[in-house]
Amino acid sequence: MLDAGDEPREPYGEYQSWFSAKDPSRLMAKSAEAEAVFRRTGITFTVYGDDSSTERLIPFDIVPRVLGAQEWARLERGIEQRVQALNAFLHDLYHRQEILRAGRIPSELIMRNEAFVQQMIGVSPPGGVYTHIVGIDLVRTGVDDFFVLEDNARTPSGVSYMLENRETMLHMFPELFSQVRVRSIGDYPRRLRQSLAASAPGSCAGRPTIAVLTPGVYNSAFFEHSFLADEMGVELVEGRDLRVVDGHLVMRTTQGLQQVDVLYRRVDDEYLDPLTFSPESMLGVPGLMDVYRAGNVTIANAPGTGVADDKAIYSYMPEIIEFYMGEPAILKNVETWRCVEPESLAYVLDHLSELVVKEVHGSGGYGMLIGPAASKTELADFADKLRANPANYIAQPTLALSTVPILTESGLAPRHVDLRPFVLVAPGSVSITPGGLTRVALEEGSLVVNSSQGGGTKDTWVLEA
Amino acid sequence: MLGTTAGRLFWMFRNLERSENTARLVEAGLRIALTRSSSADQEWRSVVSTVGTTEHFLKTHDSFDSDVVIDYLLRNESNPLSVMSVVNAARENARGIRTALTREVWEATNECWMTLTDLLAKPIEGPDLPNALRTIKRESAYVRGAMHGTMTRNDMYDFARLGTFIERADNTARILDVKYYLLLPTVGHVGSRLDTVQWETILRAVSARRAYRWDASGEIDPSGIAKFVLLDRQMPRSLFFCVDKVAAKVAYLDSSYGTVAPSSVMARDLAARFETVEINEIFEIGLHEFLQQCIVDTGAIAQQLEQDYRFNV
Numbered sequence: 001m002l003d004a005g006d007e008p009r010e011p012y013g014e015y016q017s018w019f020s021a022k023d024p025s026r027l028m029a030k031s032a033e034a035e036a037v038f039r040r041t042g043i044t045f046t047v048y049g050d051d052s053s054t055e056r057l058i059p060f061d062i063v064p065r066v067l068g069a070q071e072w073a074r075l076e077r078g079i080e081q082r083v084q085a086l087n088a089f090l091h092d093l094y095h096r097q098e099i100l101r102a103g104r105i106p107s108e109l110i111m112r113n114e115a116f117v118q119q120m121i122g123v124s125p126p127g128g129v130y131t132h133i134v135g136i137d138l139v140r141t142g143v144d145d146f147f148v149l150e151d152n153a154r155t156p157s158g159v160s161y162m163l164e165n166r167e168t169m170l171h172m173f174p175e176l177f178s179q180v181r182v183r184s185i186g187d188y189p190r191r192l193r194q195s196l197a198a199s200a201p202g203s204c205a206g207r208p209t210i211a212v213l214t215p216g217v218y219n220s221a222f223f224e225h226s227f228l229a230d231e232m233g234v235e236l237v238e239g240r241d242l243r244v245v246d247g248h249l250v251m252r253t254t255q256g257l258q259q260v261d262v263l264y265r266r267v268d269d270e271y272l273d274p275l276t277f278s279p280e281s282m283l284g285v286p287g288l289m290d291v292y293r294a295g296n297v298t299i300a301n302a303p304g305t306g307v308a309d310d311k312a313i314y315s316y317m318p319e320i321i322e323f324y325m326g327e328p329a330i331l332k333n334v335e336t337w338r339c340v341e342p343e344s345l346a347y348v349l350d351h352l353s354e355l356v357v358k359e360v361h362g363s364g365g366y367g368m369l370i371g372p373a374a375s376k377t378e379l380a381d382f383a384d385k386l387r388a389n390p391a392n393y394i395a396q397p398t399l400a401l402s403t404v405p406i407l408t409e410s411g412l413a414p415r416h417v418d419l420r421p422f423v424l425v426a427p428g429s430v431s432i433t434p435g436g437l438t439r440v441a442l443e444e445g446s447l448v449v450n451s452s453q454g455g456g457t458k459d460t461w462v463l464e465a
Numbered sequence: 466m467l468g469t470t471a472g473r474l475f476w477m478f479r480n481l482e483r484s485e486n487t488a489r490l491v492e493a494g495l496r497i498a499l500t501r502s503s504s505a506d507q508e509w510r511s512v513v514s515t516v517g518t519t520e521h522f523l524k525t526h527d528s529f530d531s532d533v534v535i536d537y538l539l540r541n542e543s544n545p546l547s548v549m550s551v552v553n554a555a556r557e558n559a560r561g562i563r564t565a566l567t568r569e570v571w572e573a574t575n576e577c578w579m580t581l582t583d584l585l586a587k588p589i590e591g592p593d594l595p596n597a598l599r600t601i602k603r604e605s606a607y608v609r610g611a612m613h614g615t616m617t618r619n620d621m622y623d624f625a626r627l628g629t630f631i632e633r634a635d636n637t638a639r640i641l642d643v644k645y646y647l648l649l650p651t652v653g654h655v656g657s658r659l660d661t662v663q664w665e666t667i668l669r670a671v672s673a674r675r676a677y678r679w680d681a682s683g684e685i686d687p688s689g690i691a692k693f694v695l696l697d698r699q700m701p702r703s704l705f706f707c708v709d710k711v712a713a714k715v716a717y718l719d720s721s722y723g724t725v726a727p728s729s730v731m732a733r734d735l736a737a738r739f740e741t742v743e744i745n746e747i748f749e750i751g752l753h754e755f756l757q758q759c760i761v762d763t764g765a766i767a768q769q770l771e772q773d774y775r776f777n778v
Binding site: 039040041042053217222226229230234235236237240241251252253254255256351382 | 466467468469470471536557560561563564568571575576579596620624665668716724775778
């Protein structure tokens with residue numbers, strides 16, 4: 001948030017003048033009030049393997065993270081480019097595989113990838129869209145230096161927190177929003193609905209029926225699933241509510257069976273259809289993939305998109321963008337060592353204490369090593385894991401991440417953050433919500449922002465031009 | 466609307482109604498136990514039997530001691546009908562159907578759950594009990610209030626109300642059935658003195674003491690009470706009122722869906738029986754037999770609703 005002279009950067013100016021006129025203890029009280037609001041409205045997530053309290057709040061910090069209009073415009077261009085490249089890449093992988101023939105990516109990286117879905121080969125999703133909803137994780141190391149940390153092309157979560165964080169801020173500090181001109185994000189659910197409707201199968205006549213598929217109330221993101229269904233005004237369904245009848249997907253209603261045209265699924269690929277994927281899955285719908293392949297339902301995101309966002313593919317994103325877009329990537333990648341390559345593995349093992357090592361398919365901050373924070377034993381143990389299965393890991397340098405202030409008992413204090421903007425893709429259009437979810441590592445010096453690992457969130461402001 | 470959603474709405478409101486009814490039963494039981502300690506055990510035995518959990522209770526308990534019974538009815542998590550269990554279930558139902566509830570209804574349900582989880586975290590001390598029972602009743606009243614004030618009167622509302630009235634009919638029938646011997650016109654059975662305190666518990670258990678007082682101009686007599694609780698057209702917990710509402714709600718569903726569901730035929734038949742029956746006939750059939758048939762019939766209607774509207778399959 002600070003510039004080189006330790007002054008607040010320009011976008012924070014107006015907030016800073018509002019903040020400095022406030023009594024810190026009143027703000028702390030507001031902070032407690034925010035927590036009560038979250039608890040009452042049930043904005044919770046579930047932590048796996050913790051049976052004492054299955055529902056937890058994500059800590060919310062009341063100091064917003066602010067982005068100026070110009071820096072946002074630059075990010076937007078980079079994100080749009082990246083998302084278009086992702087879709088072109090997915091289409092290519094499941095059709096002619098030009099990028100593999102051109103030797104830009106090793107074939108075995110795709111062919112041996114668990115997230116590559118054979119059943120999608122030759123299938124063209126309605127409107128050609130693979131990733132209807134994308135979350136791009138960004139970090140910042142300097143005023144103009146944003147890096148992409150990760151692409152989330154499967155079922156990115158967190159958008160409900162983005163929306164509820166703003167609601168909470170509007171509720172607690174209404175006067176702030178009349179002083180500072182912040183771009184609105186409230187129409188995300190409406191745009192999500194439009195975007196999904198626009199991606200309906202060509203054969204769908206009239207207004208498409210959309211449904212959100214959830215694994216159920218025990219899923220960690222259940223709150224978000226029901227929130228989005230409710231905000232869009234569409235049904236929230238579980239596998240048991242759905243079935244396949246006469247080549248169409250239908251849901252069981254009080255008045256009989258009703259056709260579903262677009263399924264926004266928050267269930268992983270392998271559980272979607274027990275006839276095609278994991279046979280013991282109770283979460284999916286037997287026969288769904290047949291309906292999909294026949295072009296009678298849209299699945300968002302399409303099955304098999306995960307192949308584009310694993311951490312090994314990530315390291316090729318600059319090449320991928322250049323290959324499909326014919327121009328260099330606007331947003332930079334973090335330097336990445338692929339441990340499957342012997343030279344890289346050797347380098348990583350030599351520099352383990354300086355690096356962050358992640359599992360290729362991992363998420364939620366599980367199974368990763370943060371070199372600078374690890375003990376000697378932890379480093380040695382991890383080195384063994386690396387040698388045993390190098391293809392499972394990538395490594396990245398620890399970046400000098402920028403910080404933003406949070407409110408603590410002793411006033412403002414700097415903490416590391418990342419940013420996940422949310423992108424909607426429909427045939428012929430890409431739309432990016434101004435802002436996104438800012439996750440913040442609440443512990444001093446910590447770099448881990450995942451909510452499952454004690455991270456919190458903040459409202460994210462993009463200022464009007 | 467999804468069949469699952471209809472089923473969850475139905476059960477959410479059944480569960481909330483249960484929590485309130487159990488609180489009211491404990492309140493009425495407490496009154497007897499306080500005023501006549503000699504028959505306290507007997508009273509608690511009848512409360513457990515009204516809730517319908519005698520068998521379950523006796524598996525883990527051997528006396529109907531008031532503290533034990535109260536704790537069992539309010540807090541015991543292995544008792545699926547304890548206030549805590551049904552509130553947990555109601556909130557779980559609600560969580561699954563946030564898309565069907567207004568924000569106000571959801572928040573009232575969630576607050577009900579938070580407040581009662583806190584309240585019932587440890588055993589309730591005797592002096593705190595009246596307040597605790599008030600809180601339980603108030604929390605479910607908040608949910609009902611939020612529902613009346615904010616929910617669209619569509620089929621979702623009908624399923625919610627069906628849950629409430631099916632549960633309430635069942636509860637009222639059970640209260641009367643457990644105490645039916647008090648209401649038999651042959652007063653000789655219960656001793657020479659008119660047992661007004663006992664009769665009053667019946668009215669208390671359905672929150673109808675005041676209504677009855679005004680209706681019957683102060684006359685406390687057993688067949689008057691029986692008639693009131695069974696057949697009054699205005700008291701919102703009388704059996705007549707409940708079965709009439711059930712029939713009205715399924716008729717709404719019929720008209721909005723353009724069908725005649727088997728459950729609506731059953732509900733209409735049951736309501737018609739209440740429309741024509743006289744209290745004397747009920748005593749001739751036998752109050753116990755009549756009430757047992759009511760309990761069976763409302764149970765059958767609930768099962769038929771589940772099938773007609775595809776709650777589960």
